[in-house]
Amino acid sequence: MIKRSLAPLALGGFGIGMTEFVMMGILPDVANGLHISIPQAGYLISAYACGVVVGAPTLVSMLGHKPPRSVLIWFMLMFLVFNGLSALAPNFTSLLLLRFLAGLPHGAFFGVGAVVATRLAEKGREAAALASMFSGLTIANVIGVPAGTWLGHHMSWRIVFLIVAAIGLATVVMLKKVVPYMAGTPGAGLREDLKIFRRASLWLALGITSIGTGGFFAWLSYIAPLLTDVTQFHADMIPLIMTVVGVGMTFGVNVGGKLADRVPPLRAILILLMSMVCLLCLNAVLAGSQVAMMTLAFLIGANALALGPPIQMLLIENSREAEMLGSSLGQSGFNIGNALGAFLGGIPLTLGYSYASPLWVAAGLALSGVVLATAMLAHGKRSVALA
Template sequence: MIKKSLAPLALGGFGIGMTEFVMMGILPDIARDLHATIPQAGYLISAYAVGVVVGAPTLVGMLGHRPPRSVLIWFMLLFAVFNALSAFAPNFQTVLLCRFLAGLPHGAFFGVGAVVATRLADKGKEAAALASMFSGLTLANVVGVPAGTWLGHNMSWRIVFLIVAAIGLAAAVMLHKLVPWFAGTPGAGLRNDLRIFRNPKLWLALGITSIGTGGLFAWLSYIAPLLTDVSGFHANMIPMIMIVVGVGMTFGVNLGGRLADRVAPLRAIIILLVTMAVLLGLTAVLARSQAAMVVLAFAVGANALALGPSIQILLIEESREAEMLGSSLGQSGFNIGNATGAFLGGIPLTLGFSYTSPQWVAVGLALCGLGLALAMVAHGRRSDAGVLA
């Protein structure tokens, strides 16, 4: 049961998850309606991701001195407005701009929300509180994305963005009513906050996020052709398997919260990156087994999202002088991982290799993330004995 004060954060996460991932399902509908090609429509996904990367540090740096509740409300209002404008956009260029603008508050919301969640949590339950916030994002993949895809196919893609805008408004109202007021951070500002980048361990943490999670996206970006061309599933089964992935993500984020509350975040990350590499390797080896692929769809989704709470806690720990900025960088890192994983995973396909080849790229990215985590352990032993205590 989600704590009442955390419910607005989960609802905001649901809206954000829905608008980000439903694009994959309604892309053909948007392309057809706006007289664009599928590759051109794909720029809408990229524009949103760029907005996340740009907006997370910029908005938090500008507003970090303000009371967190007020900042979160403004982020949700911006999110609602730009999604509503997407629904009424008359042409492709306007939708492209609106998608970029809608992405701006995404990472900033999660960054500030993560800090607020840890402040609202009971002692020793900070990671579980983070998991509650991220559960909204994972539930979006189970409920919001399939429902939005159906609406986009059978009614209009514009209705989907209006629904997302309504969710954003509802989250803003709930934030005002249910989240307690916290004072802002005196003296916070982008110039002062940027000092956190002097910490080499923060850069390693960002590398883990940007590269290690790329394994998830190298797997996820090419899962559909892997399942149809190698595993032999009918195309109509792909949405059902994606729901299995979403259920796994929902399970995993809560499991990851419990794990991060029991062991040090970096230790949890190392464990989960090892298991991620193993599971991704199994998807390549067992790709011709339909039963194995369904089980692995759940397991990989669960393992990947279990990393989320530990990564957020680690980023907050390594940026105590500007924890909201540091926390917001997690979403920037995830979106860099999204772009990196999809790009690198596609290279062997362009060279003529089979649809199992991106899975080995995914394994390599997970192992690179593991290497950075071990480098962070080594650095910590030199500078701060007991980093894993």
């Protein structure tokens, strides 16, 4: 049961998750509607990701000194306007620009929302509060994305963006009515915020986020051809299996929240990345088994989103003087991981290897995350010893 004051954050997360991931499902419809190729339409996904990476640190640095509730409302207003305009885009160029602009408030909303969630949480329940916020993102993959894909196929892809804009409007209303007022941070500014980048621990945390989670995205990017060509599922089964992944995400984000409230975030991340390595290697070995694939789709989805709450906690811990900026970097890191995983996972395919080969790349990326987490743990112990 989501705490009432956290419900607007979950709803905003639902809208953000829907607009980010539904594009994969309606890509052919957008391409047909704008008379462009599928590869060209794929740039719309990249444009959104670029918006996330750019917007998260920039917007938070500009507005971090304002009251958090007001900042969240401004971000959601941007979100609803640019998604609403996307529904009216007359051509590819205008939609490309609007997708970039719609991505700007994505990471910033989660960054500020994560700080608000921890402040609203009961003592010792901070990670669980973060899980509540991220539950909206996971539920979007179970309900919003399949529904939006169906609408895009059978009605119009433009309706999907109008629905997303309506969710943004509902979030604005709920933020105003439900989230309590909190004072801003006096004196915060870009120059002061940027000082957190002097910390080796923050760079290690960002490396864990960008590289470690890249393993999940290397797996997810090529799951469709893996299912049809290697596991021998019929193409009609892909939406069902993606729903299984989404259900796993919903389960996992709550597990991650509980785990991060019981053990230090870095140790939770280390445990989850090690289990991710094992699951990805197991999937590579059992890629031809339909029963194994269904089971692993749930487990890998759960494991991936379980990383969300402890990663956010770790970033907040290592950016105390600019915690909103530090928290927002999580979404930038995830999107870098998305791009990195898709790029590196595709290399063995270009060399002629099977669609199971990206799984070994995925396992390697997750293992690199384990190495970075271990290095960060050692760095922390050394810092304490020298203090």
